[in-house]
Amino acid sequence: MASRIEPFIELENLEKVFTVRRKAAGLLRREKKEVRAVDGISFAVERGEMVGYIGPNGAGKSTTIKMLTGILTPSGGRLRVAGIDPARERTRLAQRIGVVFGQRTTLWWDLPLKDSYRLMHRMYRIPDARFRENLDRCVELLELGELLDVPVRQLSLGQRMRGDIAAALLHDPEVLYLDEPTIGLDVVSKARVREFLSHLNTTQGTTVLLTTHDLTDIEQLCSRVMVIDHGRLMYDGKLTGLHAVGESERLLVVDLERELPPIDVPGARFVRSEGPRQWLAFPATASAAPLVAEVAAAYPLIDLSVREPDIETVIAKMYGGTRDERRESLM
Numbered sequence: 001m002a003s004r005i006e007p008f009i010e011l012e013n014l015e016k017v018f019t020v021r022r023k024a025a026g027l028l029r030r031e032k033k034e035v036r037a038v039d040g041i042s043f044a045v046e047r048g049e050m051v052g053y054i055g056p057n058g059a060g061k062s063t064t065i066k067m068l069t070g071i072l073t074p075s076g077g078r079l080r081v082a083g084i085d086p087a088r089e090r091t092r093l094a095q096r097i098g099v100v101f102g103q104r105t106t107l108w109w110d111l112p113l114k115d116s117y118r119l120m121h122r123m124y125r126i127p128d129a130r131f132r133e134n135l136d137r138c139v140e141l142l143e144l145g146e147l148l149d150v151p152v153r154q155l156s157l158g159q160r161m162r163g164d165i166a167a168a169l170l171h172d173p174e175v176l177y178l179d180e181p182t183i184g185l186d187v188v189s190k191a192r193v194r195e196f197l198s199h200l201n202t203t204q205g206t207t208v209l210l211t212t213h214d215l216t217d218i219e220q221l222c223s224r225v226m227v228i229d230h231g232r233l234m235y236d237g238k239l240t241g242l243h244a245v246g247e248s249e250r251l252l253v254v255d256l257e258r259e260l261p262p263i264d265v266p267g268a269r270f271v272r273s274e275g276p277r278q279w280l281a282f283p284a285t286a287s288a289a290p291l292v293a294e295v296a297a298a299y300p301l302i303d304l305s306v307r308e309p310d311i312e313t314v315i316a317k318m319y320g321g322t323r324d325e326r327r328e329s330l331m
């Protein structure tokens with residue numbers, strides 16, 4: 001019997017329940033409360049994929065990543081990364097994964113950047129030649145050359161983040177988890193980090209799981225996106241497919257020869273006008289061609305263009321509805 005080839009990362013009904021104790025008003029004893037941070041999540045990621053993992057605050061993203069690294073032990077379900085159970089063999093897994101938590105550094109605060117790297121060299125027992133090669137590559141691509149002698153606490157946020165990304169890659173991990181790697185960065189630093197990640201994924205084939213609140217990260221890097229909310233997977237598919245789920249609309253911007261009453265054609269909804277320019281909305285999943293033909297046939301046209309919906313609006317709509325509504329829209 002042929003054995004099944006396992007996906008690189010595989011979750012089956014993964015759960016994490018936290019028990020929090022809090023002091024309830026009027027009671028002497030503390031009250032126990034359960035938080036289902038991850039509430040039965042299943043997905044598989046193949047080697048070399050670059051996947052976005054998004055959702056509102058408190059959705060369970062970081063908790064999932066902590067279980068994927070072995071930092072947290074699942075309360076239920078099954079989890080494998082590179083065939084390894086992270087919670088049971090955390091040290092063995094550490095040789096094969098890299099992780100960046102944007103909100104806190106893995107670097108030594110008081111040491112110059114290069115000393116942190118030296119410590120990692122020893123901690124991960126990275127062969128000398130490989131260490132040097134990886135460090136040189138990261139220093140070049142992440143422009144760290146002038147920062148190597150600077151203590152980490154003196155680095156700017158963007159510099160520190162690049163330093164952290166390099167630190168996560170010195171031992172050639174097969175998978176890189178990034179938990180908000182662009183948080184707080186300016187536009188230029190974000191672009192630099194994105195470019196680096198894209199390069200890493202294409203040239204080294206590194207599997208990447210990326211958590212972010214910046215949807216441009218996802219638009220530029222990930223063809224696949226998973227949306228989670230309240231510890232559950234709400235969507236898993238192409239970024240473009242989110243439009244269908246979020247019932248988003250595209251806009252047709254029409255420039256007429258002169259100011260006219262609202263354009264009235266089937267399949268589109270008049271949104272607003274400004275002098276001879278009018279905006280019409282139509283479903284993002286529909287083709288613009290017949291609509292353009294109708295408008296062109298019935299109105300004196302100078303120019304037109306189609307505007308794509310922005311993902312942010314689409315996701316906001318998804319988060320906004322009740323869970324049952326969203327469930328239905330996913331069916």
Ligand SMILES: Nc1ncnc2c1ncn2[C@@H]1O[C@H](COP(=O)(O)OP(=O)(O)OP(=O)(O)O)[C@@H](O)[C@H]1O
Nearest residue numbers: 018020035037055056057058059060061062063064
């Ligand atoms: N150690 C913990 N003890 C108790 N509750 C926790 C713990 N860690 C996380 N939680 C709770 O689990 C839920 C999910 O948290 P998590 O950090 O995974 O969310 P997140 O999706 O990463 O959110 P954000 O976008 O704000 O980073 C939250 O309700 C959080 O309060």
Ligand SMILES: [Mg+2]
Nearest residue numbers: 061062063179
């Ligand atoms: Mg988080």
